[in-house]
Amino acid sequence: MSAKRIGNHRFITLWRIIKSGMQNLVRNARLSVAAISVMIITLGIVLFSFLANATFKNTLTKLTDKIDVSVYIKDSVDEKKRDSLIAEIKNISNVKSVDYVSKEQALDEYKKANENNIELLLAISQTDNPLPASLRIKPVDINKIDEIKAFVERPEIKALQSDETSYSGDRREAIDKIAGATRFFQKAGLVAAVVFASISMLIIFNTIQMAIFNRRDELQIMRLLGASTWYIRGPFIVESVFYGIISAVIAVSIGYSLMAVATSAFDTSSVGILDIKFANEYFLNHYWLILTSLLGAGIIIGAVSSFIATRRYLKFKTSK
Secondary structure, X not given: OOHHHHHHHHHHHHHHHHHHHHHHHHHOHHHHHHHHHHHHHHHHHHHHHHHHHHHHHHHHHHHHHHOOEEEEEOOOOOHHHHHHHHHHHHOOOOEEEEEEEOHHHHHHHHHHHOOOOHHXXXXXXXXXXXXXXXXXXXXXOHHHOHHHHHHHOOHHHHXXXXXXXXXXHHHHHHHHHHHHHHHXXXXXXXXXXXXXXXXXXXXXXXXHHHHHHHOHHHHHHXXXXXXXXXXXXXXXXXXXXXXXXXXXXXXHHHHHHXXXXXXXXXXXXXXXXXXXXXXHHHHHHOHHHHXXXXXXXXXXXXXXXXXXXXXXXXXXXXXX
């Protein structure tokens, strides 16, 4: 037999397997709907967990960038001492940057922040600039801010300060809440995905088992006529792979619709700590990656569960 004829024969065999798998999908319509429905929920949970995790990380990054430690410097500190202090602070491993804010800059910022409060503006305009110069220190890791705190509270450093150091306490509280929510959703999403993936595999397993039972006489005849193990097993695996493909497409379509509705339904761009606008943009920017990932997950869940079912219930020898 020539190589061309062998290639044509293999192509025809593969096409028959795929065609038979599609026929099984229609033939087992009721069971297929149940399997696909649970897999849609599974992939939907995976999609939501993915988007929520990315959104929380973005929110966390934005807030972290606003965290700083403000060290207020006495007016009597000269430029040489100030530069020496800045150099020492920059040598701390957890310091990302140090910005010097002069008295004039501090006053301008104060006026901008209170531009709608006439009383405060009048009060500060009637005196010399009472605001001190300061050093704004941005940490690399907010969880290791104690390293910076220990330095600025040293007696010789405290002697240079006019007021107590500010640690952006309110923002730190918000960051701790978001970090906690991120960890919770990561764990909850993983657990939910594993649970529903197991349920999906169990339903597909039972669907294939019933299909094998309903076609046992037909399969036995095929076996007696010399059909190979993969020729008989293939349609069942193809059927399960189609479960995964259909489920992934529907899950992504539902996700796309929900994101569009949520974005237009809310006047603000966020609900609590979930930034809807960012989640929608992230979904659109990573659409093909998300679709491909869910297709891969659906195909793997379907193929693995079907392979186990056929291996267990067809009981064919692996030599064929």
